[in-house]
Amino acid sequence: MNREQISDLAAAYALGSLEGAERERFEALLREGDPDAVTTLREHQEAVVALAELHREEPPPAVRSALMDRIAAEGTARTAPRAVARPSAPPRPRRSVWPAVWAGAMAAGIAAIVVGLVVSSGYERRLAQLSQDAAALRQELDRQQAVVAILRDPATQMVALAGQPASPEARGRMLWHATAGGLFVTAGLPAPPAGKTYQLWAIAGQNPPVSAGTFMVDAKGTGSLRVPPLSGIARVDVFAVTLEPAGGLPAPSGAMYLVGKS
Amino acid sequence: MLGSGDALPAADLIARIARGDEAAFGQLYDAYAGLAFGLIRRILREKEAAEEVLQEVFWQVWREAASFDPGRGTPEAWLVMRAKTRAIDKLRSIRRREQTFVAPVDEGVTRGSDARMDDPALAAEDRTLVEGVLAHLPAAQRRVIELSFFEGLTQSEIAQQLGEPIGTVKTRARLGLERLRGIVKAKGSPAP
Numbered sequence: 248m249n250r251e252q253i254s255d256l257a258a259a260y261a262l263g264s265l266e267g268a269e270r271e272r273f274e275a276l277l278r279e280g281d282p283d284a285v286t287t288l289r290e291h292q293e294a295v296v297a298l299a300e301l302h303r304e305e306p307p308p309a310v311r312s313a314l315m316d317r318i319a320a321e322g323t324a325r326t327a328p329r330a331v332a333r334p335s336a337p338p339r340p341r342r343s344v345w346p347a348v349w350a351g352a353m354a355a356g357i358a359a360i361v362v363g364l365v366v367s368s369g370y371e372r373r374l375a376q377l378s379q380d381a382a383a384l385r386q387e388l389d390r391q392q393a394v395v396a397i398l399r400d401p402a403t404q405m406v407a408l409a410g411q412p413a414s415p416e417a418r419g420r421m422l423w424h425a426t427a428g429g430l431f432v433t434a435g436l437p438a439p440p441a442g443k444t445y446q447l448w449a450i451a452g453q454n455p456p457v458s459a460g461t462f463m464v465d466a467k468g469t470g471s472l473r474v475p476p477l478s479g480i481a482r483v484d485v486f487a488v489t490l491e492p493a494g495g496l497p498a499p500s501g502a503m504y505l506v507g508k509s
Numbered sequence: 510m511l512g513s514g515d516a517l518p519a520a521d522l523i524a525r526i527a528r529g530d531e532a533a534f535g536q537l538y539d540a541y542a543g544l545a546f547g548l549i550r551r552i553l554r555e556k557e558a559a560e561e562v563l564q565e566v567f568w569q570v571w572r573e574a575a576s577f578d579p580g581r582g583t584p585e586a587w588l589v590m591r592a593k594t595r596a597i598d599k600l601r602s603i604r605r606r607e608q609t610f611v612a613p614v615d616e617g618v619t620r621g622s623d624a625r626m627d628d629p630a631l632a633a634e635d636r637t638l639v640e641g642v643l644a645h646l647p648a649a650q651r652r653v654i655e656l657s658f659f660e661g662l663t664q665s666e667i668a669q670q671l672g673e674p675i676g677t678v679k680t681r682a683r684l685g686l687e688r689l690r691g692i693v694k695a696k697g698s699p700a701p
Contacts, residue, residue, distance in 0.1 A: 251683075255679040255682070255683050256679075258679070258682045258683035261582075261586065262657040262658050262686070263657065263658070263661070264661075264667070264682070265663075266663045266664070266665070274581075277580055285580075288582055289582060290690055291686045291687075291690075292582045292585075294689040294693065296583070296585045296589055297689065297690065298658065299544055299593075301642060302548055303546075303547040304547035304550055305542070305546065306542050306559075306563050309560075310542070310560050311535075311539075311542065314538065314568065317568065318531055318534065318571055322529075441578040441580075442580075442581055444576060457602075461569070463572070477602075478602055478605065478606045479605050493573060493578075494569065494573075494590060494594050494595070495598075496594065497598055497601060
């Protein structure tokens with residue numbers, strides 16, 4: 248390929264419109280550190296960022312505070328149960344994903360208590376922050392309750408996802424409820440390479456796959472994803488997981504890692 | 510412009526975010542939320558949906574900062590691409606919903622008019638700035654860039670829609686971006 252052809256690919260890549268084999272070819276050039284690919288991509292990205300920059304508009308402050316609350320709530324939920332759960336963890340990880348579901352539910356319970364304690368002591372110390380903390384707690388509880396509701400409802404389908412040639416060891420379970428959304432848990436997936444993420448897809452009948460969100464896995468290959476209800480989709484026939492560029496794509500492009508029919 | 514020479518060390522901030530540094534996240538947000546939000550609103554128009562998408566984009570940044578790969582370009586481009594992808598996803602889900610539940614698709618909701626409805630002054634300023642730059646592009650190049658960047662079409666979809674060979678679409682995208690970069694460089698910083 249000459250420089251102009253590489254620059255064509257770089258332009259499409261920078262605009263996010265490069266797909267399939269060409270996208271893979273261009274990413275391979277980047278990995279090899281091809282100087283034309285690196286330079287032309289940087290130049291085209293400069294133009295694309297400048298194009299976005301022309302529309303710059305500051306968002307309302309509420310978005311920032313909602314994000315910070317969410318991060319604070321996650322921090323409390325993430326660190327607290329870990330210390331409690333670790334000593335009793337089994338010496339060998341089992342293949343089944345159900346322990347992950349129950350550990351998650353238990354951790355969520357503990358997390359809710361911890362968040363509660365944090366909020367109640369905060370009540371005395373910093374009255375001004377109370378309403379903020381309470382909002383974060385409410386959000387977290389709503390989330391947990393939604394998960395429990397899904398687990399309880401007889402209308403909830405359970406879909407088993409099996410590993411594909413790219414990851415024969417991997418397993419997944421999707422608890423899916425048409426109006427409440429779902430909970431996806433997985434184990435045994437390889438850690439995605441830098442710049443990649445796993446993306447979950449829902450397929451209804453002959454329609455093109457719809458993104459149900461992206462997720463990462465921890466060092467042991469376990470991950471989970473809370474999936475909101477998908478608008479306009481009453482019944483999902485197939486769930487699948489592919490490896491996609493970070494941030495996910497509107498349509499699957501990468502190798503399939505898990506698939507399961509409902 | 511952010512991202513050139515003396516700009517904020519966005520890549521350092523992202524590395525710190527990957528280690529769970531909330532203060533670094535706050536700094537990154539303050540520097541780039543306006544960039545991401547403007548683009549999301551350009552794609553979606555609906556303010557509430559745009560705020561929701563912005564939150565999701567930065568939530569992903571918090572969760573997946575470790576996936577940033579400098580080998581694929583600048584942090585600004587990484588963020589812009591995430592904002593674009595999420596906004597297009599949302600746009601498609603809104604359109605799907607409208608096609609399913611509403612008989613005639615209300616163009617005003619998904620495409621919006623040219624103006625930002627809630628602030629005519631802002632809209633006028635915005636139009637001048639953007640059109641000032643984009644007006645320098647031949648219409649055909651401008652169309653390809655708009656379809657890929659603001660409508661989220663792939664190159665083969667664009668070729669199909671315009672009834673042009675894909676090679677032409679590729680060349681127009683490249684020439685358009687080259688030209689755009691030249692104009693922006695000549696004008697200096699486009700940011701207000």
